[in-house]
Amino acid sequence: MAEPLLALRGVGAGYGEAAVLHDIALEVAPGEAVALLGRNGTGKTTLLTTILGAGPRLRAGTIRFAGRAIERLPSERRAALGLGWVPQERNIFRSLTVEENLTAVARPGPWTLARVFALFPRLAERRRNPGGALSGGEQQMLAMGRALMLNPRLLLLDEPTEGLAPVIVQGLLAAIARMVREEGLAAILVEQHARLALPVTDRVVILDRGRIVHAGPSAALLAAPEVAERHLGLHHAATPDP
Numbered sequence: 001m002a003e004p005l006l007a008l009r010g011v012g013a014g015y016g017e018a019a020v021l022h023d024i025a026l027e028v029a030p031g032e033a034v035a036l037l038g039r040n041g042t043g044k045t046t047l048l049t050t051i052l053g054a055g056p057r058l059r060a061g062t063i064r065f066a067g068r069a070i071e072r073l074p075s076e077r078r079a080a081l082g083l084g085w086v087p088q089e090r091n092i093f094r095s096l097t098v099e100e101n102l103t104a105v106a107r108p109g110p111w112t113l114a115r116v117f118a119l120f121p122r123l124a125e126r127r128r129n130p131g132g133a134l135s136g137g138e139q140q141m142l143a144m145g146r147a148l149m150l151n152p153r154l155l156l157l158d159e160p161t162e163g164l165a166p167v168i169v170q171g172l173l174a175a176i177a178r179m180v181r182e183e184g185l186a187a188i189l190v191e192q193h194a195r196l197a198l199p200v201t202d203r204v205v206i207l208d209r210g211r212i213v214h215a216g217p218s219a220a221l222l223a224a225p226e227v228a229e230r231h232l233g234l235h236h237a238a239t240p241d242p
């Protein structure tokens with residue numbers, strides 16, 4: 001197999017005295033989408049920020065990205081190598097227009113304003129509106145669009161559907177699926193709800209108290225809701241809502 005795009009080996013990380021991640025091994029191939037699931041507070045965000053170099057100091061292990069050891073690089077260098085980030089808090093520029101938000105950060109590559117607008121037609125309609133005037137769902141689209149304009153090789157998405165209405169959630173997931181399946185972008189998607197993340201990803205990793213307790217194909221976990229239930233609890237498991 002060709003070298004993975006991202007490879008973590010034996011990664012441990014934590015805040016102060018508190019260890020949060022233990023012995024994490026994780027690989028993402030080019031063009032692959034990985035769901036990162038787990039109950040609240042199990043370390044999902046910490047794992048993403050550890051990969052980005054924006055989280056706690058690494059205590060153990062190595063992180064390779066695009067053929068290089070990156071664990072000692074500052075976050076800007078990791079971003080320049082192609083690590084993209086859509087944070088949970090959707091940090092868009094509220095006073096800039098939608099279009100300005102997108103063009104302010106653009107870097108050359110396949111993702112252009114036209115392609116972001118094609119993925120999110122709603123953003124094209126709102127292009128002259130300030131970011132602060134957008135709905136929650138539109139702000140999430142803008143946060144994703146901004147990350148794409150940086151033309152990452154791997155996009156890390158932290159609970160992009162959180163707090164949004166079901167119809168908006170379905171639209172965002174469809175956009176994520178297109179990004180991955182049609183455009184070939186690799187991604188790690190942190191989600192609370194397995195049933196939302198599994199259909200749009202190739203593989204799934206479940207964290208529990210900072211350790212990986214399950215890793216495998218997303219389709220296999222969808223077909224085994226009892227496994228998801230064991231690790232995630234009934235509420236977050238893969239079975240559809242009644």
Ligand SMILES: Nc1ncnc2c1ncn2[C@@H]1O[C@H](COP(=O)(O)OP(=O)(O)OP(=O)(O)O)[C@@H](O)[C@H]1O
Nearest residue numbers: 015016018020038039040041042043044045046047
């Ligand atoms: N800046 C920080 N300083 C100290 N402890 C932190 C910090 N950020 C997170 N933690 C702790 O690290 C653990 C993992 O938190 P993290 O946010 O990574 O979990 P999560 O799985 O993303 O949870 P959620 O789904 O609630 O976002 C928690 O116990 C949390 O309290």
